Amino acid sequence: MTSPAKFRKDKEIVAEYETQVKEIRAQLVEQLKCLDQQCELRVQLLQDLQDFFRKKAEIEVDYSRNLEKLAERFLTKTRSTKDHLLKKEQSILSPVNCWNLLLLQVKRESRDHATLSDLYLNNIIPRFAQISEDSGRLFKKSKEVGVQLQEDLMKVLNELYTVMKTYHMYNTDSINAESKLKEAEKQEEKQMGRSGRQDDRQTPRSPDTLASIKSDEKPVRRSSVKKIEKMKEKRQAKYTENKLKAIKARNEYLLALEATNGCVFKYYIHDLSDIIDCCDLGYHASLHRALRTYLSAEQNVETSKHSGLETLEGAAESLEANGDKQKLMETYNNVFCPPARFDFQSHMGDTMGVMCAQQPVEGDLIQRCQQLQSRLSTLKIENDEVKKTMEATLSTIQDMVTVEDYDVSECFHHSNSMESVKSTFSESYLSKPSLAKRRANQQETEQFYFTKLKEFLEGRNLITKLEAKHDLIQKTLGESQKTDCCLASGRRNSSVRKQDSGEAIPLMVESCIRFISRHGLQHEGIFRVSGSQVEVNDIKNAFERGEDPLAGDQNDHDMDSIAGVLKLYFRGLDHALFPKEVFHDLISCVSMESLQERAVHIKKVLQSLPSKTLIIMRYLFAFLNHLSQYSEENMMDPYNLAICFGPTLMSVPEGHDQVSCQAHVNELIKTIIIHHDTIFPGPQDLQGPVYTIPGAGDDFCDSPHCEPPLVEEPAPETISVGHNSEDVTVALTT
Template sequence: MSTPSRFKKDKEIIAEYESQVKEIRAQLVEQQKCLEQQTEMRVQLLQDLQDFFRKKAEIETDYSRNLEKLAERFMAKTRSTKDHQQYKKDQNLLSPVNCWYLLLNQVRRESKDHATLSDIYLNNVIMRFMQISEDSTRMFKKSKEIAFQLHEDLMKVLNELYTVMKTYHMYHAESISAESKLKEAEKQEEKQIGRSGDPVFHIRLEERHQRRSSVKKIEKMKEKRQAKYSENKLKSIKARNEYLLTLEATNASVFKYYIHDLSDLIDCCDLGYHASLNRALRTYLSAEYNLETSRHEGLDIIENAVDNLEPRSDKQRFMEMYPAAFCPPMKFEFQSHMGDEVCQVSAQQPVQAELMLRYQQLQSRLATLKIENEEVKKTTEATLQTIQDMVTIEDYDVSECFQHSRSTESVKSTVSETYLSKPSIAKRRANQQETEQFYFMKLREYLEGSNLITKLQAKHDLLQRTLGEGHRAEYMTTRPPNVPPKPQKHRKSRPRSQYNAKLFNGDLETFIKDSGQIIPLIVESCIRFINLYGLQHQGIFRVSGSQVEVNDIKNSFERGENPLADDQSNRDINSVAGVLKLYFRGLENPLFPKERFNDLISCVSDETEVQRG
């Protein structure tokens, strides 16, 4: 390779090296900027957290004050009431009033808890974030000092490599130059030796001396150039060795800085940051969780009071609170007139027959009224049970409204269409009011009837005591013609063994022909029972009954018995409805024939289209 080409190659190598070093310098500067930017972002984040919790503390304080004002407003309103005096005396309150007091206490408890939460935010959590911010800034400054020192050391290593490389290039160039001069001297020597080998008899003596002198000069020059080449060659080898060693050390230093030192620098900037932030946020979590725990403890107390909402015990407490108003009055005493001392019903002979007839009429009328009033009572009780089912329906679960999505969106705003939607609530309230109206009508009828029975029964009992047991026995042996006969039991069908048709899972027409029953007893009896006790029952034909009771009723009908007779009205209405459904479901040929199914569906579709039109 010629000298100009070699110089050009050296310049390219140096330029490439300098470019690589320049890139490393730019990286070091960029690394420092990144660490500084990360610290600034952390400080800003911590500042935002401080502002957030400072604002949240203000909100908690305002909320605490508003809760305290709310509780105080209603507590001041109730302090002068008789309930409050009773509460201070023995805390034996009506269960709704107890719930009210516990609710106010819960508000005051929440007020104190939120004030405590505000104090924790201001004097604990925010202070922690301030300390973390100061620590992060200090850690960055310390890390920055170390980074500058590492950068200086790295640049020293790179500069040393550059110097060693230049020295190697210089000595290597000198070695190549010395080698070239040595080769040139060797060529001159060979040329001169070739001349001296010519025949000497043609050469003059003087010319011979000149040739010998020239050969000696060339030999001396060769020896000098050989020594110079050896010297430069040794320097080049040493320079190359030093360059290779320095190159290896430099690469190791650069690798260590990028793989290990940089990670250590980042760790220095992070020193204590995550752990301190963890502690600060766990302080927040602890405060919030303890707030929820305190709140749940208070809510558990209220829930226990709600579970103890008991009308009977409240009725007793209420009457005890006002004994003057609810204590039964003294009995009215017989007030004699003008010295009349007789205070008993007289059964002497002139009025005995009249009293006996009156006694018999009372007894007859009482029997009729008791039967009628008993039916009214059953209807009233069934209606009352329906109302209780309506008012105890579990429509209070609003958990769906507080279901959070996985994103940061707000809580779910939709409500359950089953209980909480306005149309459903309006419909249920309309049904409830209608049922209540029917209940109060029947209750009034029952109370009026029972009042009449009470008055007549008192007269009856007094006449019975007056007339004596003998007259009563005589009356019981011969029933007066105007006394209604004793109600007859519902008819019993003949035993199942007398006909072979299957009742359940059989054919209806075959059963009717074989049993002689125009309407199967099970259908007639179940419908009668449902008419008596189930018309006001919520969930009829929808709510399943007891499977044990369903099987018991079914087996009784299979044996030809009637388990739903008048004197067995304690059956569950849902079980009776389940038996009736079971019977119709098991028929071999349904009431609506299969071949008419499509016609029925088309009729329903036509009716739907008409309504839409």
């Protein structure tokens, strides 16, 4: 008979199995709920997309109508008969051309946005509706398949339970038969021992007495022994039969156990992934097509707008004062052409139309010519000075009105809070406190310029008048000398003015980690951003020659290239750092909710690996843990690092779903990064190099990628003048 302790143990085994099956059944129910939830979210997302584009279509059509009204309002005004000829002639000027192109651009935008609204309503929204319908239908069919697979899995678990119970029953019968056989053997031994004691008695008896005793006991002894032997043989046969049944039942149980584990693993690794794939069948591709349709529509609108803006930009670049002045004068040639010269009008028959240089007026003309020459020399010097001041003032005004303050890109760099355009624009050009001061300075400079312009024009008019008199007198007197010295000097000044214009840790691994620990802990996107392939190859080749290109305190290497060299080393190993033999044992821990339990399981599995491999793992993951502590600066938390290193350190065996298994691998690597100190043995238990955190002096980013502090440039120096000064406000920039 089985002992109470064994009976309790059997009950515990059965209870444990039932608990495990119960957990699996609950997990299967949750899986279906999760898929239901995903389907609901998908349908809701598609409905929201339809509502969004329906509303956007309304906005686009309203915007199109408003643009159409705006353009028509001003186009009608330009087409009015009033002053039509004047407007037609004015249209050749560059500002008017810009205005016309601007109105045409608005008309084009109106048509484009109307087309965009039509595409939203009649193309994109029906696509989302079709995707929603297809997704619901495919999910329903996929769920039916999933339910069938779950029923098959539960059937396998029930069969395992039946086989296990059969094994327990036959094993119990075998144990009971063995116990009965042992009991029969003990009875036989006891009977045989009793017979032996009777034969060994030493009490002397007469031959007649002995013969009488033997004749009386012989039938009794033989009957008892024969009966015991028969019982023993029967129990022996029963034990043999039960033992054989127990062995066969155990074999069947082990076969069923292996088959059940295979089915469970297959369901969780392959079937679930296939079911999810069925649920997603065509969803992402269809959504991609719908969104690409939206992008194509928007990009075509942008292309059309960009084309119109390029034309307008060309017209804006063609805004040119001298060209418009020439066109204006050519258009109104009769208005701006000089009139005919005034002819000498004789009086009372006086026909002499030239000056008389004969005596006694010759001396007076000579004296007057000398006076005019002296006066002209003084006026030209004075007027040249006025001209210099005027030109400098004009240059200052041009600098004021041509300042490149039209870039409003910063206004469109909206933050996540989506602050209003008004608040963004309020910090731009129009709200700067210096605007009023700049405007006042500009107006003051303009006033000074016009004062000097008036003075210069008046001086030039006087010079022109005096030069005409001087030249005529000089011509009359027949003098050939020229008095242009001051003018030549002025021309020289003008010319000058125009000219002013093999160990435990491989050397490659240790050196790269040391460099990154010193200079790259705060480098954003470390291991995620690709470096220069040329520099990666140069550094790798140097290591292969036995050199250490990263030795010393120099930090002029590209940090992303150094990270690329480290990943390249592990990617280039003949066998991944985590052997394929432990893949399934390691992946099985991902289902554990407790990270601490995962770490204990991983530690147990990794104990079978060689010491050298464990040393490299310990060194690498200690570094990755240290790097993840700077995730706020480098944007690389343990999960992001796991995404970068998962495919490199642990390859997914062939025949497994790469996508689902890779997600498990990344979760596993993340767990090892977080609990590396629990998983890997310390230096007392595993002799070898240990990664040490750099000291406080190294705990900062001194790489060339770190941005230097901003230094404010000094404001341009200015020389300000008032109305009473001959100087001018000139911006001096260095």
